[in-house]
Amino acid sequence: MSGAELLDALVLLHRAQAELAGLEPVLIAAARAAGVSWQALAPALGVASRQAAERRYLRSASAQTDHPGATRDDRVQAERDRRAAHRAVAQWANDNTADLRRLAGQIAALTDLDEAATSDLAQLHQALGDADATALPALLAAAHQHLPDHPDLAAQIDTVTSRTDQIRRQSPRRGGET
Template sequence: MNAIPARTVQTVHDVVAAARAGAAKSEDLLAALAALRAVREELSAWEPELIAAARDGGTSWNTLAPVLGVASRQAAERRFLRLRPSATGENTGEGRVDAERDRRAGDRAVADWARRNATVLRRLAGQAGALRGLDAGAQASADRLGVALGEDDATSLLRPLADLRDHLPGEHGGFAERLAEIGERTDRIRQDALDHRRGGTTSS
């Protein structure tokens, strides 16, 4: 965060007071407006940072809502999504809200599929642990997969399986193809969820 100089705020305050008294000069008004814009932009950048820090610290949306001046947890989260800088290129607050909802819908759909197909995913993870002749990158991915295999939620297997696929040497091409099929399947599921949310048709 960049600090807003106290003298900037005081200068704007003085110009406002002069304007109310009818004694403000045109150049002072323009300078104050420019300074006010800079202050407003700086403050608006602070709000999502503070909200994110509060959330990371365990503060609920219900607790944040009245502090943010909104009536519900949904409104609080929506405000945060509107203010937060976009990681995917959306230029408007509504675009960021829609993008986040798209991402969550895709994540939920993929997670549901992974849980329904946990047996298949765990079998692949077990087979990956038996692979030999892996280079350092592939072995690191296999080790992460072994850790994920010990977790209850099969969703945790998807990322390390994808990482392993990208690192497998040529002699394990057949196994890499099976992992690629999993990746293609989850990509289709994610796209289907997006199409459904936007009122489109789903792929077969």
């Protein structure tokens, strides 16, 4: 092969590598959405642990984030912080299940809401039958917009939303935990 042909081959190789590298986070995200665990992904990615698999995914994801200047490690930590906040809110919701279900039940029982509320109320009603209460705060927040004629219920939702927002802000950084 000539020097020019070798250079052309290297250019093609570089393009192919870039294209394949762009596919990896898409495939990992699809696998995670399909229920594949980080532990199961680790050997497929050629890494030794679930933490390394998650780190590789977060680092290979596009640098286009809400914080364009963020480093890869910043994105990894931000994802861990987001998950820690989610866990903290989930724990709070499960600790306050009775109050959340009472409020959700009162809203789901309303008969004077407009048709635009149908979908949100159906989701709220379905969540009442779920053993896990973690979905209730978000579903209550979604129902809030349909309650202009029920200021007392809307105020209770505001209290729930304020509390979950506070928990998210106060959630400790959990370095090293995934």
